[in-house]
Amino acid sequence: MAAGTLPPFDPADPLGLDDLLDGTDRALRGTVRAWAGERVLPHVAGWHERGEMPDVRGLARELGALGALGMTLTGHGCAGASAVAYGLVCLELEAVDSAVRSLVSVQGSLAMYAIDRFGSPEQRARWLPPMAAGETIGCFALTEPEHGSDPAGMRTRAERRGGDWVLTGRKMWITNGSLAGVAVVWARTDDGVRGFLVPAGTEGFAARDIRHKGSLRASVTSELLLDGVRLPADAELPGARGLRAPLGCLGHARYGIVWGALGAARTCFETALDYARTREQFGRPIGGFQLTQAKLADMAVELHKGLLLAWHLGRRMDAGRLRPEQVSFGKLNNVREALEICRTARTVLGANGISFEYPVMRHMANLESVLTYEGTSEMHQLILGKALTGLDAFA
Structure with a gap:
């Protein structure tokens, strides 16, 4: 140049x-x-x-x-x-x-x-x-009907019976549940929380899909039922001890959400930008009006600030320096801002914003689930609050 x-x-x-x-x-x-x-x-x-x-x-x-x-x-x-x-x-x-x-x-x-x-x-x-290879699908079963944000209260139990384990309980909101060839199930034992690999078809193990969802409708979401599921000793994950194990997995998944939510936001922003350039009202494209330009500018700023944050966290993860609190920082900000971008894009499209001929309402509805799963905004606020103040507000 x-x-x-x-x-x-x-x-x-x-x-x-x-x-x-x-x-x-x-x-x-x-x-x-x-x-x-x-x-x-x-x-x-x-x-x-x-x-x-x-x-x-x-x-x-x-x-x-x-x-x-x-x-x-x-x-x-x-x-x-x-x-x-x-x-x-x-x-x-x-x-x-x-x-x-x-x-x-x-x-x-x-x-x-x-x-x-x-x-x-x-x-x-x-x-x-x-x-x-995608030949076997897996699922991750931590959340229960009565215990979402508080996994320490889980009721699913694993008990020793001779050399085997016997699992009893229910898991809820499990993505891929009925598709899974193997479920990673977390259960309480006399020695704390442990993880188990439960192959599909194991006697006493069943999955039924959750219907009538308003969000993530193209995703398979299931309830898992464990009724005296007997597993051999080698079904236990030997390195998993306590809640730190599943929470560590969630931290890794939350990192992907930091990026993923911005994909939904990008599509909604691009849809709104294209619509603003072509949709005419009062004799000219609505993108020529100040209020519409203000919306587009704000959406672009938050989208690309979020991408810069995601890239930074990714570099820290690659360097082995990414802390759980920093992942919470990313999920809290990027999902919250992505949802706001989608909502603003819907206003740019006006009545067309609610039509499935455009992707905006679909993405906006999906992000309502993303906002909640793998840690609600409130939980990530408390994680950051504890890190900032040194005081635990969870109890």
Whole structure:
């Protein structure tokens, strides 16, 4: 570039954040964006409206072929990719629908991550290769009907019976539950909370899907029932002791949400920007009115501030320096701001904002779930409040 000249302003990248990515990251982003645009985008509005995701197992295998499942893990067929690369994948998947990102997040950042971090060599060798390939789907069962934000109150029990474990209880709001070939189930024992691998088809284990959802309608969400489920001793995750184990998995998944929520926000912002340029009222495009431009400017500022935050947290994760409080910082800010961007985009579209001919209402509804799961905004505020003051306000 000649001295004294500047690159043109890019409405899609006003801060020039692409300069922070290397060629490999940009190529991966392009590959996933193209896949999602071809395989999911043309159909997802109908899936959402009907409350289904047809051929989810086929999609899982395709995501496995892309290296998107358990992609930050190494070995056993996993890609060993960077945290930033994983974040970009979450961004592109949620740009088409939160349900697709949730499928990948639960598979890789919760179920596979738990097995990789806390499992035995035999458990990793058995489960991780088919899960990385998308041939086996996993789920992560922590939340219960009466205990969401307070997992310490879980009632699911695991008791010793000879050399076996017997599990009894219920889990609720479990993504991929009825699809899973293996469930990572957390239960209370006489020695504290432990994790167990429960294969599908085990006697006493059942999953039933939750219907009539107003959000994440294209995602499979289930209730898990454990009625005297007998497991051999080697079904226990040997490295998982206490609530720190499942909470550590949630921290890894929350990081993906920091990026993913901005995918939904980006789609809504781009939809609003295009609409403002073409929709005419009072004889000219509504994008020429001051109030509309103020909305678009505010949306762009929050979207790209959030992307800069996500990139920063990703670099810290890659350096092994990302603290749980910093993940809470990212989830609190980015999901909250993403939801506000979607709501503002809906006002730009006016009455058309509620139509499924446009993606805005679908993304806005999905983010209502993202706002709540893996830690509500209030819980992340308290995590940050405790870190800032040194005082525990949870009790």
